[in-house]
Amino acid sequence: MAEKEKNTTDFGADPSNFVNRELSWLEFNYRVLSEARDKSLPLFERLKFLSITASNLDEFYMVRVASLKDMVHAKYMKQDIAGMTAQEQLDAISIKTHQLVELQYSTYIRSLVPSLRQNGLRIIMEHEDLTKEEAACADSYFQTNVYPVLTPMAFDSSRPFPLIRNKTLNIAALLKKKNGDGELEFAMVQVPSVLPRIVELPRETMEDGTEQRVVILLEEIIERNMPSLFLNYDIVASHPFRIMRNADLSIDEEEAVDLLEEIQKQLKKRQWGEAIRLEIESNVDKRLLKILKKELSISSQDIFRIPGPLDLTFLMKMYGLEGFEAFKAPKYIPQPVPALMNEDDIFTNIRKGDILLHHPYQSFDPVVDFVRSAARDPEVLAIKQTLYRVSGNSPIIAALAEAAENGKQVSVLVELKARFDEENNINWAKMLEKAGCHVIYGLVGLKTHSKITLAVRMEEDGIRRYVHLGTGNYNDSTAKLYTDCGILTCDPQIGEDATAVFNMLSGYSEPKAWNKLSVAPLWLRNRFLRMIRRETAHAKEGRRGHIMAKMNSLCDKEIIKALYEASCAGVEIELVIRGICCLRAGVPGLSEHIHVRSIVGNFLEHSRIFYFLNDGSPEVYMGSADWMPRNLDRRVEILFPVEDEALKEQVIHILKIELEDNVKAHILQPDGTYEKEDKRGKVLINSQEQFCLEAVQRVKEYRGEDDPAVTRIFKPIESGNI
Numbered sequence: 001m002a003e004k005e006k007n008t009t010d011f012g013a014d015p016s017n018f019v020n021r022e023l024s025w026l027e028f029n030y031r032v033l034s035e036a037r038d039k040s041l042p043l044f045e046r047l048k049f050l051s052i053t054a055s056n057l058d059e060f061y062m063v064r065v066a067s068l069k070d071m072v073h074a075k076y077m078k079q080d081i082a083g084m085t086a087q088e089q090l091d092a093i094s095i096k097t098h099q100l101v102e103l104q105y106s107t108y109i110r111s112l113v114p115s116l117r118q119n120g121l122r123i124i125m126e127h128e129d130l131t132k133e134e135a136a137c138a139d140s141y142f143q144t145n146v147y148p149v150l151t152p153m154a155f156d157s158s159r160p161f162p163l164i165r166n167k168t169l170n171i172a173a174l175l176k177k178k179n180g181d182g183e184l185e186f187a188m189v190q191v192p193s194v195l196p197r198i199v200e201l202p203r204e205t206m207e208d209g210t211e212q213r214v215v216i217l218l219e220e221i222i223e224r225n226m227p228s229l230f231l232n233y234d235i236v237a238s239h240p241f242r243i244m245r246n247a248d249l250s251i252d253e254e255e256a257v258d259l260l261e262e263i264q265k266q267l268k269k270r271q272w273g274e275a276i277r278l279e280i281e282s283n284v285d286k287r288l289l290k291i292l293k294k295e296l297s298i299s300s301q302d303i304f305r306i307p308g309p310l311d312l313t314f315l316m317k318m319y320g321l322e323g324f325e326a327f328k329a330p331k332y333i334p335q336p337v338p339a340l341m342n343e344d345d346i347f348t349n350i351r352k353g354d355i356l357l358h359h360p361y362q363s364f365d366p367v368v369d370f371v372r373s374a375a376r377d378p379e380v381l382a383i384k385q386t387l388y389r390v391s392g393n394s395p396i397i398a399a400l401a402e403a404a405e406n407g408k409q410v411s412v413l414v415e416l417k418a419r420f421d422e423e424n425n426i427n428w429a430k431m432l433e434k435a436g437c438h439v440i441y442g443l444v445g446l447k448t449h450s451k452i453t454l455a456v457r458m459e460e461d462g463i464r465r466y467v468h469l470g471t472g473n474y475n476d477s478t479a480k481l482y483t484d485c486g487i488l489t490c491d492p493q494i495g496e497d498a499t500a501v502f503n504m505l506s507g508y509s510e511p512k513a514w515n516k517l518s519v520a521p522l523w524l525r526n527r528f529l530r531m532i533r534r535e536t537a538h539a540k541e542g543r544r545g546h547i548m549a550k551m552n553s554l555c556d557k558e559i560i561k562a563l564y565e566a567s568c569a570g571v572e573i574e575l576v577i578r579g580i581c582c583l584r585a586g587v588p589g590l591s592e593h594i595h596v597r598s599i600v601g602n603f604l605e606h607s608r609i610f611y612f613l614n615d616g617s618p619e620v621y622m623g624s625a626d627w628m629p630r631n632l633d634r635r636v637e638i639l640f641p642v643e644d645e646a647l648k649e650q651v652i653h654i655l656k657i658e659l660e661d662n663v664k665a666h667i668l669q670p671d672g673t674y675e676k677e678d679k680r681g682k683v684l685i686n687s688q689e690q691f692c693l694e695a696v697q698r699v700k701e702y703r704g705e706d707d708p709a710v711t712r713i714f715k716p717i718e719s720g721n722i
Contacts, residue, residue: 011560011565011590015079015081015083015084016082016083017560017564017584017587017590018081018082018083018557018560018582018583018584019082019582019583019584019672020080020081020082020582021081021580022060022065022068022089022092023089023092023096023672024579024580024581024672025060025064025580026060026096026097026100027673027674028578028579028598029053029056029060029100030100030103030674031598031600031666031674032049032053032056033049033050033053033100033103033107034666034676035049035601036049036050036053036107036112037103037107037111039111042329043112043115043116043324043327044318044319044324044327044328045327046112047112047315047316047318047319048315048316048319050107050108050112050315051313051314051315051316051318051319052316053100053312054311054312054315055313055316057097057100057101058244058313061244062166062244062245062247062276065093065276065277066245066246066247066273066274066276068086068090069086069090069246069274069276070246072086072090081555081557081582091301094301094302097304098304101304101306104312105306105307105308108312108315109125109307109308113125117212119324119327120211120212120213120324121215121324122212122213122214122215123215123216124201124215124216124217125308127221130224133202134201134202134214134216137201137202138199138201138216138220138224139221139225141221142221142224142225142228146195146221146222147225147228147229149192149194149195150190150222150229151189151190152187152188152229152230153188153189154185154186154187155185156186161295162188164188164190164243164275164296165190166243166245166247166273167242167243167244167245167311168190168191168193168242168243169190169191169197169219169240169242169310169311170189170190170191170241170242171188171189171191171219171222171223171226171238171239171240171241172186172187172238172239172240172241172280172288173188173189173226173235173236173238173239173288174186174235174236174237174285174288175230175233175234175235175236176233176236177232177233178233178234184236184287185233186288186291187230187233191218191240192218197218197219197314198215198217198218198314198317198318198321199215199216199217199218199221200213200214201215201216202214213323215318215321217309217314219309219310223238223240226238237284237285237287237288239280239281239283239284239285239288240280240281240309240310241278241279241281241284241292241310242278242279242280242310242311243275243277243278243279243296243298244275244276244278245274245275245276246274247273274297275296275297275302276298276302277298277304278293278296278303278304279304279306279310279311280292280303280304280305280306280310281306281310282305282306284305329602332360332602332692334359334361334362334363334364334479334695335361335362335363335695335696335698336362336363336699337355337357337362337363337366338698338701338702339352339353339355340355340369341699341703345373345377346369346370346373346488347373347377347457347466347490350466350488350490351464351490354487354488354489354491354643354647355488356485356486356487356642356650356651357485357486357487357488358483358484358485358650358654358691358695359472359480359482359483359484359485359486360479360480360481360482360483360603361483361691361694361695362695364476364480366488367396367453367470367479367486368395368396368399368476370453370455370466370468370488371383371385371396371399371403371453372399372402374399374403374457375406375408376402376403376406377457379458379459380403380408380455380456380457380458381408381409381456381458382408382409382410382411382454382455382456383403383408383409383410383411383453383454383456384410384411384412384456384498384502385400385412385413385452385453385454385474386412386413386415386448386450386451386452386453386505387412387413387414387425387428387473387474388415388448388451388473389424389425389473389474389475389478390424390425390428390473391475391476392424394428394474394475394476395476397428397431400412400435400437401432401436404432404435404437405436409456410432410436410438411437411439411440411506412432412439412440413441413442413502413505413506414429414432414440414441414442415442415448415449416429416441416442429441438506440505440506443636446521446634446636447630447635448635448636449624449625449631449635449636449637450519450624450636450637451469451470451471451474451486451638452468452469452470452498452638453468453474454466454467454498455467464490464495465492465494465495465498465499466488466489466490466495467488467489467490467495467498468486468487468488469486469489469494469622469638469640470485470486470487470624471484471485471486471606471608471622471623471624472484472485472486472606472607481603481604482603482604482605482606483603483604483605483606483607483688484606484607485607485609485651485654487642487647491643493515494515494640496515497511497514497515497516497517500514505636516640516641516643517638517639517640518623518640519636519639520625520631520632520633520636520637520638521632521635521636524625524632524637524639525633527639528559528627528639529558529559529562531610531612531619532547532559532562532563532566532612533562533565534612534614535547535566535612535614536562536565536569536571538571538614538615539570540570543615544572544613544615545566545569545570545571545613546571546572546574546611546612546613547571547572547574547610547611547613548573548574548575548609548610548611548655548656548659549574549576549609549611550576550577550605550608550609550610550654550655550658551575551576551578551608551627552577552578552579552580552605553577553578553579553580553581553627554575554577554580554581554583554626554627555580555581555582556628557582557629559627559632560582560583563583563591563594567592567594568589568590570593572593573593573594573595574595574659575594575595575596575597576596576597576598576599576605576655576659577597577598578598578599578600578604578606579598580628581596581598581668583596584670584672585668585669586669586670587670595667595668596667596668597658597659597661597665597666597667597668598665598666598668598674599665599666599687600664600666601664601686601687601688602688607622607654608622608623608624608625608626609621609622609651609654609655610622610623610639611651611652611655618652619641620641620642620648620651620652621641621642622639622640622642622651623637623638623639623640624638625637625639654691657685657690657691660685660687661685661686661687662677662679662682662685663679663684663685663686663689664686664687664688665677665687
């Protein structure tokens, strides 16, 4: 007992109690890769997952690895929560990432390419494999479509080494002058991103009379035709390569006179940041590699020799090829929300009671309809909204612009610092300003990540405030792919809080107290800690303590310490964490009552839900924040309660089904690895599939009949194919 007491006081002092954030993220990408390796999935779905691992890795390097390299350059020696310096993290990341890339290409070359060929799609891996007819077709395509677009670039004493943009695919070559002295020269050509990377060649007729589709990548066609780009030279060697640059924006917001202008400047610099990763063909000529290594100032551990096509994100385009629907999961159609399936307008329906939304199982249309109805309703006086990431052709932006044109007061906070969406958001901000909206560009030093919309309406009995609060972005495109929750309410206290949020964002006024919302960065951390410690106190008093929580990431040291203390007191803690988890689960004397699972499925798990037993009076919350320092300390986030008893039961049900998932869930082991649950002898539960079924079933029950539209959606799901 004395030993246990000792542990509870110094959880944070021992780095071995924590997992490094970056290595935990790499574990997550391995879980995504395991879906690409799962032969029980439809073939083209496996292509999609492999593509996702590649785009994930790109962003990881451009931001997280870049940030660590900045720390090393600045001689920053402080250790992370797992006791690792920046350089130690980079060394460990390099080893783990090289292993990951090896597994990616083993999956692609040994499993996916042969399977695709068996099922009617031949991918030509190298241009030397082209038949005579295919070669003629590829050469003709080059002369007609590709050659006019290319710009070959040489490198010599009079011409400096070409500027190579971030993430572009290029072909480097060593040249020797025909009838010259044998001296080698370096040249390169960029593979144009304006042309399709996947080029389809004439179909091949097989011996059994069936036709096989044939595709080749654009860089192979260009490499085959390099001699026509350098007519007076012999090509000694040519190899595709690609570099990743530091894309982490460094903006001094205190000094920036105009944040929008400063971000626009920084975006241009992103293309030319420090080279932090080089991908090149595995059989690269040593002389050519030496030139690239020197000119790009890149270290050996950041060079990845690739035994196949570079940049596997092209597989998402491959997934989009028509004619292979049999090898893809049937598309699920988001269902209508029964509470809104009537003739009443959305405001009347919200007055009947709070409405829970569960995307993408239920449609995102009610959120769009809420903003659009507010824009057109003559009784609505004002609309206020925060925007973090929106779609390319956003109906919500269009509705806000329409509202301003209709003479309503429209205030929109557009977060310019939303990573990799900065340019998109700058364009939207300018468009909204032109339409007459009052646009706020976020707060200095903070990202506004909260998801809230307020519509102020004049009614017979006075002003009424309608509010939408969500866990995900106001993006109608990603709402079909990300799992998120939201609530539509006209609760007067939440309406008051919503007004206070927008006053805080536009006028820097901090409310003295909140009715029901908890807002970061000033109030949310302590709210979470109080609720965790309340469960701990109950457990110490011999009562049951129970916490269930679902989020994207968990890496906040103070929260983890509080969870360890709760576990040691006997609180049962069940966590669903998609990505980073710096907590160690199931460790005796530390976390034996903590269970962590990660669900990687057809949809991206994105909702944040929190349940606290509270001595038999359960409290349920949803919000925009993960348990990460950046969310709790450096962002504007909102946590909101689910109080309606029927809705509360629905949200608890969501948590319970995810905790029972034994198909897509990976269970965190005490050593930091993840393993799939042993399914032998168990009823299979795929939580995402279950929620699809339930959404369809609710619509069926509401309609009271077997509607043909419902049956069409329902049957493929029942067969387990979603």
